Amino acid sequence: MTAAVLALTTLGLILAVVAFALPAGRTSEIVCSGVMLACLVADGIILLYGNGVSGWRQEWWNTLLLLSGGLAVTGGGPLTTSVLSLVDRGNTRAQSTQKAGEVLRGGALIGALERGAIYGSLVAGWPEGIAVVLAIKGLARYPELRSPDQPASVTPQAVAERFIIGTFTSVLWAITCAGLLLSR
Template identity: 80%
Template sequence: MTAVVLSVTAVGLVFAVLALVLKAGSVLEIVVSGLMLACLAAVGLILLAGDGVTGWREGWWNVLLLLAGGLAVTGGGPLTTSVLSLVDRGNTRAQSTQKAGEVLRGGALIGALERGAIYASMVAGFPEGLAIVLAIKGLARYPELRSPDQPASVTPQAVAERFIIGTFTSVLWSVACAGLVLSR
């Protein structure tokens, strides 16, 4: 079971890296992100069906720790842009959460740091870290969310929607990745 869990997690990480190089919001990125999500779900089901990582040698557990951490940080970006692309279907340009990304610049880097911090705090047994990360992010983004100086091509609702959907997707992804390691 250990080899299967590590292999499927590694395949998920490969899909995450592949999704990073694809055009954001493209159909191919959405499909690859879906495959990455399927890998995470498969690993979760395998661990639930067995005894989790209980009884694993420390070395193999450490490999899973690193693979899941890499998956948490790299996979959350493409997954978030895929979710935002799916949300945008049928929206006008002014309502587009993709266009709102121009207001919330630095989102990819902030998201990666956020996912890394959340993953690390969850794996370290400090779930309160999630609240700290979200509080810092919310306070740091507040001026941009409430600024009246946004471009006319973007509605304030689209900016807030992008922030909320992006944050929730990113947080849920990193917590799910941490859950693999915490199944012991």
């Protein structure tokens, strides 16, 4: 069981790096992100029907700590981009969430920092850290969400939609990755 979980987590991390290198929103990135998500789901099923990580030797638990942390930070970006691309599929409106990304600059770096902070706070046993991270992000992004100086092709609703979908996807991914370690 330990080997299977570590192998699937490693495969997920490799897929995350590959998806990160692929063009954003393309079918190849979406498929790669989907398989990465499937690896994490398979990990969860194995741990759920086994004894979780209880009884694991410390070095194997530490290995999972590093692998799932890398997966949380690296995999969340392509997954979030894929979800936003799926939301935009067939959308011919000029106010798509893709155009809204031009208003919310720095989203990839902010998302990686957000996922790292959430993952770290959960693994450290401080779930309140999620509220702190989300409060900081919300307060920092508030001026951009309400700015009247946005391009005419982007509505404030599209910007807010991108912010909410991206944040929820990113946070849920980090929580799920941390959940692997907390399955005792």
